[in-house]
Amino acid sequence: MTQSVTKTHTNVAMLKKLLVFTVVMFGFGYALVPMYERFCEVTGINNLLQPDVLDKNIKVDMTRMIAIELDANVRGMPWKFKPLQASVKIHPGESIEVMYEIRNDSDQEISGQAIPSYSPRLLEKYLKKFECFCFTKQVLEPGEVRQMPVKFVIDPQIPVDINTVTISYTFFALEPGI
Numbered sequence: 278m279t280q281s282v283t284k285t286h287t288n289v290a291m292l293k294k295l296l297v298f299t300v301v302m303f304g305f306g307y308a309l310v311p312m313y314e315r316f317c318e319v320t321g322i323n324n325l326l327q328p329d330v331l332d333k334n335i336k337v338d339m340t341r342m343i344a345i346e347l348d349a350n351v352r353g354m355p356w357k358f359k360p361l362q363a364s365v366k367i368h369p370g371e372s373i374e375v376m377y378e379i380r381n382d383s384d385q386e387i388s389g390q391a392i393p394s395y396s397p398r399l400l401e402k403y404l405k406k407f408e409c410f411c412f413t414k415q416v417l418e419p420g421e422v423r424q425m426p427v428k429f430v431i432d433p434q435i436p437v438d439i440n441t442v443t444i445s446y447t448f449f450a451l452e453p454g455i
Contacts, residue, residue, distance in 0.1 A: 337370035338433040341440075345431075347375060348445035355383040356417070358448055361424070369403075369433040377410065377425050377446065381417035388416045388451040396443040403435040404444070414451055 345367065347360035361376040381387055391411040395401050410425035417423065431442070 335370050335430065336433060337368050339368055341369065341437065342366050343369055343431055343435070343439065344441040345373075345375075346441065346443040347377075348443060349377055350445065350447040351389075352447055352449050354387055354389055354448065354450040356381055356387070356389065356448060358446075367431065369431050369435055372407075372428065372430045374408075374426050374428045377427065378422065379410075379415065379417065379425065379448070380422040381419060384419045386416060386418050388414050389448040390414045390451055391446040391448045394445045394447070396445070397439065400431075400435075400439075400442050400444075403432040404442075405430050405432060411446060415448075 343366065344364055346364045347362065349358040349360050351358050357378075357380040359378055361378055365373060365375060367373050391409075393409075393411050395404060406427060406429040408426055408428040410427065415423070415425075427444075
């Protein structure tokens with residue numbers, strides 16, 4: 278009998294611990310979304326997928342040129358994705374539009390989202406995008422080909438030792454309904 282009571286107390290204690298653990302993990306999962314949003318806000322990651330506001334007082338620096346290399350990739354989807362020009366040269370402060378082309382090589386509709394990355398990493402502070410396909414999800418029908426613009430300017434305040442930058446976009450598949 279004593280062994281049965283001890284076993285019952287042990288089981289009840291374990292059940293209480295598991296319930297507390299479950300409630301704590303649920304609370305952590307619930308709090309994770311605002312924590313992630315705050316982290317993205319602090320690090321500037323969240324701003325990568327939002328249009329920038331054009332500063333009307335920006336002056337073009339005609340004394341130097343910056344070479345911009347354009348790159349495109351896809352991950353886990355049957356799309357072909359490329360920039361229509363491999364590189365461009367601009368003066369800092371000069372607005373430019375570049376075009377990318379995407380093609381769905383599958384026999385079904387697919388949704389994707391492009392995520393930008395930059396080199397050097399500090400470029401994100403100086404690159405101001407006004408229009409970009411990366412701001413919204415893209416849905417392509419089977420065999421559809423689409424040309425998409427990116428309009429941007431590089432702030433003239435970019436360090437003078439930076440002469441070449443790379444702007445890269447990678448498309449990732451989205452689950453249906455997202």
